[in-house]
Amino acid sequence: MMTHPETVLQLLAPLLLAGGWVLHAHRLYRRLHRVRRDPLTGLLTRDGWSRAADRIIRRHSGAVVLLADLNGFKAVNDRHGHDAGDAVLAAAGERLAAWCGKNEVAGRLGGDEFVAVLADDTRLPDRLADLAELLRQPVAHNGEQLRVGASIGAARLAELETPTLTAALKAADGAMYRIKGRTRRGRRLLVPALAAVRRLPVSLAHRFRLAA
Template identity: 55%
Template sequence: MDLQLAASVAPLLGWVVHGGILGRRLASARRDPLTGLHTRSGWTARADRLIRRHPRAAILLVDLDRFKDLNDTHGHAAGDAALIATADRLRAWCGRNGTAGRLGGDEFVAVVRDLAVVDLHRLTVALHEPLPYEDRSLALAASIGSCSVAELPVRTLPDALAAADAAMYVAKGRGRRGSRTSR
């Protein structure tokens, strides 16, 4: 009888182990390996839920300014350090009010419950703090575009991302060291 029980339990145990491994792989695929932030797909699912639950939600796009120059001048390890520092600063700024993600390269994204209750200026200041790296201090700069979902005619994530992207490029055009909210 014990042998029969073991023979019937073994395949079930195999499926449980396989399911656990698959679940961990899927979860890690939704996280950027360098920064630990959500990837586009992981962030999008969270942002969609937050937008549906919080009518005053806002989307932010962040792009590091002169990132290629930093990488070319100081090397890829310095570039990685800048990406990690940016992710940490954005994650800390979001706190419990939202969630951050990395779209790829030097582009980051965040969604917050209400832009009126977070300090966008504080994020701008944090993203412009120099980065201590080896024996020097690396200058960091970022352009930020934001869009309050409530101000959109159709409150969808793609529309909010497009508006935040347009606002970010306006901020880049103003001298690359600021933020811009879409209207």
């Protein structure tokens, strides 16, 4: 005949087992949640952001995907060290998250590349200009004022032949690199202009160089 403590343990065993699984599941969920969050910036990583972006795209026909790359980030890393680079990345992530509004989600794809999805394109040019200016603001670190620029490409889902997240990221990436080739910290670069000059007839190209 089982004693009273043995009876209690037998009755509680299924509950204890279930409780153990609940605790395990909770820890697993927290671990997965951390994996989907970039530990440096607190933004969603590629996988977590992609899931959130897909939900927004399905619900909002006017959704926009944007891709941002920090100009001059490597120079900050090389000159001031990786701690300074981390400070710049953390500040960029915080500013991008603050810039995003309701139904908008930011993420970090890796390195100095950030991404966001917007529910609509209301005031898009003005908003992108505001974001570029925000990312250009100096970051204080160990008595230094660290500065980087930003190239931002955007793609409206409604304008794409295939309105998917993959297609939008590809289009935003192309737009970003076109901007990156043309400007740096808002200043026009000479490389594209010189390439255009090379395609001109010799006489016109000569005049262009003299005028410049």
